[in-house]
Amino acid sequence: MKAIISNRIYMDNPGNAATKFISNQLTYKIPKNTGSKKFNTIETIRNYRLFNGGMISIPQGRTDLIPEDYEIIDKRVYNSVPFPKPKYELRxxxxxxxxxxxxxxxxxxxxxxxxxxxxxxxxxxxxxxxxxxxxxxxxxxxxxxxxxxxxxxxxxxxxxxxxxxxxxxxxxxxxxxxxxxxxxxxxxxxxxxxxxxxxxxxxxxxxxxxxxxxxxxxxxxxxxxxxxxxxxxxxxxxxxxxxRPPQSNTINPTVHLVKSKLVLNPTVSWVDKINELTQNEYYRKYISELAKFHIIAGHSVLIIADRVEFLEKVKEYVGETCLLVTGDTPTEERHSAKEQLLSKTKMCVAGSRQIFSEGISINILSCVILAVPMSNDSLLEQIIGRIMRPYPGKLNPIVVDIQFSGWLDKKQNNDRLGLYLKKGWDILTV
Known part of the structure; x- marks a missing residue:
């Protein structure tokens, strides 16, 4: 009996018992959040394929599921090429x-x-x-x-x-x-x-x-x-x-919990809550003033939100020292924005959450204003990570966390606080 490893693992019929075991290992039932406590749905993922004659294919990473008595034939691609010598060594x-x-x-x-x-x-x-x-x-x-x-x-x-x-x-x-x-x-x-x-x-x-x-x-x-x-x-x-290497080469931030006295509308959906918030002219100016305050203190400021119209207005209110970077910003303009921030000819960028959670690293950034609340710890950690990289002459990083005052808002406030405490970051209420 053989198992061929190529793009996937293709195995001769392992028999009913082994096939059942393998298929169970590669079947995932994942609850989907419908927003209802009464009605839940389950998404089923099956990462195996059955063929005529009982042959089965499984993902390449699951060599642990190949029966011990199988002959393994490795047909994965080797394509050896010369690499230049790296110019810099690892830490x-x-x-x-x-x-x-x-x-x-x-x-x-x-x-x-x-x-x-x-x-x-x-x-x-x-x-x-x-x-x-x-x-x-x-x-x-x-x-x-x-x-x-x-x-x-x-x-x-x-x-x-x-x-x-x-x-x-x-x-x-x-x-x-x-x-x-x-x-x-x-x-x-x-x-x-x-x-x-x-x-x-x-x-x-x-x-x-x-x-x-x-x-x-x-x-x-x-x-x-x-x-x-x-x-x-x-x-x-x-x-x-x-x-999973331990965190290194970063500077822990200080978190400023800013009591806003603003309440997110509890009677509408999450999308509508954020729409109302980001279309609120008072809130746009409020965020702009926070940015100006930290710019005057010497920080390079990142304002994060996921509504482009909101970011455009905030950029306008902050003034000439602020740039706008969203998913629609051409590559050349993104490079230009980075250079202007690094040279300190600009001190602020209003950026879309998607781009700055995973796309752009500008190490001089030292202050992030979370203009829209986040409930995803991983996403929040990635965003904050953008201001934690060391850079010559950089101020100690600051996270500006807007605390909304509604009774429903307090759970999210506490969830984010839990992450900050878990990380051991200093926290100030301002």
Missing amino acids: TEQIDVYNQANDTCFINALVGWGKTFTALHIAHKWGQKTLVITHTTALRDQWCEEVKVLFGMDPGIIGSGFYEIDDHFIVIGNIQSIVKYLDKINKEFGTIILDEAHHCPATTFSQTIDTFHSRYRLALSGTMIRKDGKHVVFKDYFGDKVY
């Missing part, structure tokens, strides 16, 4: 992970630890032609910059009109473009790196990863917890090796 805490990462694995490290830098060193160690998959063009461009800094050479690019896979030891692509070329590239790379890998349970990401025959997979993320519960499938795609 001590990164070397520990680097030394252990000898096969497919997941690096779960917080913002500021240096996941990108370490992953590139690991790719160099493995010596395989490497594809880095990102979920935004902003992240793709950031990876391109890191490759050039570390290796002194430009990577190939897939996306934005480019399809550059020949004569490149590393190729960086955004998922939306990569899916167009899967039939051409699924056997091209010996290593796949998936950035922000907590997106993997989404259908597009999981199907894409499942297509590649690469010998090595490396997953990177600041969180292994998804609010929808689908993080249970990570092991299927990346195996059971998870490295």
